[in-house]
Amino acid sequence: MYSAEEPLLRVKDLLLHFRAKRGIVQAVDLVSFGLDRNEAVVIIGESGCGKTSMARALLRLLPRNVHAYSGAVELGGLDVMKLPEERFRREIRWLRMAMVPQAAMNALNPVIRVGEQVAEPAVVHQDLSRNTALDRAREMFQLVGVPDDFVNRYPFELSGGMRQRVALAMALVTSPDVILLDEPTSALDVLTQANIMNQLKLIKWEMGMSFVLITHDIATSSELADRVAVMYAGQVVEVADNTGFFSEPLHPYSEMLMASVPRLRGDEEPGFIVGQPPSLIDPPTGCRFAERCPHRHDRCSEEPPVFGHNGRSVKCWLYEKGWS
């Protein structure tokens, strides 16, 4: 599920299972996708599909109850999964792969000035002096659209949109290769959301930044996506480029999810998907979407492999015999 040339980030068969009281939770189950330089890949999925666990698995930010953790995460050809923890912390996390976690705007330290907080990764990871790092923080503030004299403010003095921008500045300050954005705009208002998406586009175009954007909001995801990966019940069920995906989603789940988006322009009535995703503790053995799928047939009790064609891939038996 990745392009033929050497991509910037290549995730192959990433797996993360947790231990829970009632059994093993297969939160991320053999996820593969790729990301080229200066590209944004969007991971679309509903709550509980494992998209946040996937982001944490990429950055190795794991809780204690991990049952299994494996796969390959190649960053510029280097498989960072093989690195020892200390080297990963020192050389990869934040320096080459940074993250804006969900609700980051509420995660700022309330008693430290926001400028100091943005400068900190540069001090820790790049050994910059405090003053150089603060200058760098000022540059980042301008880049994300916050007046640079805000460095001396405390989080409570900023609005939600401004705090979200500060969290983004914190991820940018070390100039990483890839930034993971976990639902970066979901708690924000419509206009603020559009503003931040604009800012992300500019950062991508002007700095050549690469993004992994995790979201449940399909309309907003189309603002940044070059490529789309759809997750369902811990697995990636479809990978496609943006034009292909938004004009013709192939997997039945992608198709129904797309049809459930209410549109401001256009008259088609939105639909919905009956039923619920399966439990990740004991998922069905065949296709995990089969129970809710209108195209279900006998074959679906067997787990479908990934069928690929023209840079698109789909995990569904409908595409076994090729593409219509």
Add this chain to the structure above:
Amino acid sequence: MAAVTNQVESLISASGNGRGSSLLSVQDLRVWFELRRFGFGHAGYVRAVDGVNFEIGTGQAVAVVGESGCGKSTLMRTILGLNRPTRGDVVFDGRHVKDLSRAEMRAYRAEVGYVQQDPYGALPPFMNVRRALREPLIVNGIRVESEQSERIHKVLGEVKLTPVPEYLPKYPHMLSGGQQQRVVIARAMILGPRLIVADEPVSMLDASVRVEILSLLRALQQEHHLAVIYVTHDLSTVRYFAERVMVMYAGQIIEQGGVDAVVRNPLHFYTQALIDATADPDASNAATCRDVPPGEPPSLVRPPEGCRFHPRCPARIDGLCDVEEPPTFEPEAGHSTACWRYQ
């Protein structure tokens, strides 16, 4: 009362019960919260709702659209009788809500159902579905168990939580978000209200179930001839739910009209901005930036002079928009806006 009836006459709405067509009338409503400095000393007011007028007829579905902090939740809480108006009034079926006694207030709340934003937060975690639905019945004096049971079965059937006996013993954490929201809707419906206030009822739910819940609310609204106020920040869902929409900005309604008229031909620049900022899924979105007005909504403690949107408005008329508050103009029949460009 006479004035109310006059206003009512001008409304286009179906009258189902012969009591006149206006069910709810909000008249020059202002809800201000006082700010204090360290216990005493006065620091001003937060003008959360500042001069709002509208009418809703029996059986009408109306949407209120606005960003967080624009006063839409305060407005709803005032309609529900949870906040007292500072000035102006809410009149429900001829009764002034702020003058109701405790007993009258209880009767009023039986007629107005409330669907909260976060279903998990709205349902007590220690009450199963049966208990959560019995609560409003007990409070309103329906104590005969057979009648309780009959009502609970009927309402759960209406929100399509069937087979009913399967859901009765379940606790909120055992239900999905969509199912929890159905229980909340059932609870709002169980006393047979005439008005439902739904405050962002689907914003916490997944995309694939949002439409399902909205269609359910829509079906209930039509079947029971309910008036519904649907509060949302998401313009794209409004078209599927309401006939009329009101756009709020900084404590005031700046535009209202039929949904199609407002979406296709917005009059106020703020409405235009909301529409421009709302994306439909399309690959071409990634290639261009959206046109978004600069700045953020103003402080409600010291709102700007004149039109509250003027500091962000590309078409402001200097010497007018920044001096005098615009009254409401009605350039098209049934479609009005508070903007000086239409005087």
